[in-house]
Structure formats: structure tokens, C-alpha cells
Amino acid sequence: xxxxxxxxxxxxxxxxxxxxxxxxxxxxxxxxxxxxxxxxxxxxxxxxxxxxxxxxxxxxxxxxxxxxxxxxxxxxxxxxxxxxxxxxxxxxxxxxxxxxxxxxxxxxxxxxxxxxxxxxxx
Numbered sequence: 001x002x003x004x005x006x007x008x009x010x011x012x013x014x015x016x017x018x019x020x021x022x023x024x025x026x027x028x029x030x031x032x033x034x035x036x037x038x039x040x041x042x043x044x045x046x047x048x049x050x051x052x053x054x055x056x057x058x059x060x061x062x063x064x065x066x067x068x069x070x071x072x073x074x075x076x077x078x079x080x081x082x083x084x085x086x087x088x089x090x091x092x093x094x095x096x097x098x099x100x101x102x103x104x105x106x107x108x109x110x111x112x113x114x115x116x117x118x119x120x121x122x
Contacts (some may be wrong), residue, residue: 001070001073001120001121002119002120002121003067003120005117005119005120006063006064006066006076006115006116006117007063007064007067007119008068008116009112009116009117010037010060010061010062010063010064010067011060012060012109012112012116013056013057013059013060013109013113014057014060014061014064015065015101016060016105016109016113017053017056017057017060017091019105020049020052020053020056020104021050021053021056024049025049025050025053028046028049029046029049032046033077036075042093044071050053055082059079059082059083059113061113062075062079062099063076063079063113065118066121067092067120073121076117076120076121079113079117080114080117080118081114083110083111083114083117084110084111084114086106087106087108087110087111087114089109090102090104090106090107090110091107094107
């Protein structure tokens with residue numbers, strides 16, 4: 001198991017969490033609040049945005065923890081899958097009518113996190 005690859009994957013997730021939660025949260029929240037969506041839709045949209053921010057935090061902390069505690073390596077597999085599937089979703093939707101998703105960093109950062117984590121344990 002590669003300590004440095006796990007650390008890189010964890011740091012990508014944590015840096016993504018900060019950018020997503022702070023910078024992205026301000027932009028997204030402003031757009032949502034200025035929209036003509038119903039209040040409940042706005043609230044649920046903001047919760048969904050920040051649940052992903054929480055996911056990035058948990059993913060980053062877990063990967064870094066496993067770098068220091070290799071006996072927990074089995075916990076890496078769900079993180080690899082969720083990051084790979086998330087990247088796949090970005091790409092699929094980007095190809096099928098939502099091209100703006102391909103210009104956003106989400107797919108690439110999630111793919112990098114999954115790849116580094118997978119390489120770390122193989």
C-alpha cells in the first residue's frame with residue numbers, strides 16, 4: 001500500500017471540499033437564492049450541495065487515516081467506487097445534454113481520487 005498515493009488522494013478530496021464548500025457554496029447559493037424556485041426546492045438544493053461537501057470531507061479524512069492505519073484498507077473500496085461512479089455520472093450527464101458539467105472540475109477530481117486510491121492499494 002502506498003502511503004503517498006493515499007495522502008495525495010485524501011488531500012485532493014480535502015482541497016475539493018474546501019473549494020466546493022466555500023467558493024462553490026457562495027456561487028451556487030447565490031444562484032439558488034436569486035432563482036424563482038420555490039423555497040423548499042431552494043432549501044433541498046442547498047442541502048444536496050453541502051451533503052456533497054460533507055462527502056468530500058469524510059472521503060479525504062478517511063483516505064488520510066488509512067494512510068496511517070493500513071489495516072483498515074478494506075474501507076478504501078467504497079470510496080473508490082463512489083468517486084469512480086460520481087466521475088462517471090458527471091461525464092455521462094456532460095455527454096447527454098449537460099455539457100457545462102464537463103467544464104467543471106468535479107469529474108476530474110473524483111476520477112483522480114478514485115485512481116490514486118486504487119493505485120495505492122494495488
